[in-house]
Amino acid sequence: MTAPQPPQQPAFAQAPQPGQPGMPPQQQWTGPAAPYVYVSPIPVRKANLGDALRSEWTKIRSVRSTLWTLGVMLVLILGIGLLAAGVVSGTDTELDSDASPLGLGFFGVLLSTICVMTLGVLTISSEFGTGLIRTTLTACPDRARVLTAKAIVFFLLTFVLTLVATTLVAMFDSAMLADQWDGEFTGAAYFKATVGVSLFIATLGLVALAVGALLRHSAGAITVMLGVVLLPLVVAMFMFGESLEKVRKALFEYSIPNQLAVFYGTDASEAASGPTGWEPLWIVLVVAALALGGAYTSLVKRDA
Structure with a gap:
């Protein structure tokens, strides 16, 4: 009769030793189980901003809110801009030199x-x-990197789409109304009505992103941003006293609609003593920097 054999231990393949072929040079085997460890075929490296950018781009393009909001944005810019030019071109109205088709x-x-x-x-x-957000911060514990990636992806996306839309509107409007306008189109006017407007809108969107990071509530943050755009004009319309004339004028001149009108060179923006030229862009850049600074501080110090 044969004696019972002891149970066999599972066989392990000996991991390649440092310096042998097949071992990644950046991995070192330490500890008592060093000769028998699993070697991952995936190279190990430290995550960087590029990884965060790819992650945020995947998220922003895969949600329905991006498609709907940007789709409506394009419809509004192209539809209203071309419709207004079509209505004016269908009449015998002659535009003076101050009323640019742009x-x-x-x-x-x-x-x-x-x-x-x-x-x-x-x-x-x-x-x-x-x-x-908990999953996001677990995958990328560097919270400042997460917010930076979100800001970069959002800014570039909105800037490019706004630039394409405003450029198409400027080209078609100037072509449709060239015979009814006695002024002259300049490169500077085109540049401000396309690139300048797109930078202003995208930067205003960064302010909204920062407010969303500070409040962490969609409805509340959207309400605050709508108030930033509409409230100065509404308040100014109800200031009738002479003692409030300076405040009323400042609210009109520094409101978002009037600052946006500066890029188009309308009569209202030229007659006002408020921001002119590229000043509205510098103003919104400063506001965005302050808001993002608060958002960084809030994201780093508060729990998710």
Whole structure:
């Protein structure tokens, strides 16, 4: 009779030793189980901003809110801009030198700010509402990197789409109304009505993103941003006293609609003593920097 054999231990393949072929040079085997460890075929490296950018781009393009808000934004800019030019071209109205056809794109862009601000808020506040922010911060513990990636992806996306839309409106409006306008189109006017407007709108969206990070509530942050755009004009309209004339004038001149009108060179913006030229862009850049600074501080110090 054969004696019972002891149970066999599971066989382990000996891991390649440092310096042998097949071992990644950056991995070192330490500890008592060093000769028998699992070697992952995936290279190990430290995450960087590029990884965060790819993650945020995947998230922002895969949610329905991005498609709807940016789709409505394009419809408003293109639809209202081209419709206004079509109505004017269908009449015998002669435009004087101060009423540039490029200014007809103002109304569509002004309405589109609601879409841009809404998307800016939802870019980060929706993650707080669903709890996805915990997963995001677990995958990328560097909270400043997360907010930076969100801001870069959102800014570039809105800037490019706004630039394409405003450029198309400027080209078609100037072509349709060239015979009815006795002025001259300049490169500077085109540049401000396209690139300048797009930078202003995208930066205003960054302010909305920062407010969303501070409040962490979609409805509340969107309400605050709508108040920033509309409240100064509404308050100014009810200031009738002479003692409040300076305050009333400042509210009109530094309101978002009037600052946006500066890029189109309308009569109201030229006659006002408020911001001119590229000053509205510098103003909104300073506001965005302050708001993002508060958002960084809030995200780093507060719990998710």
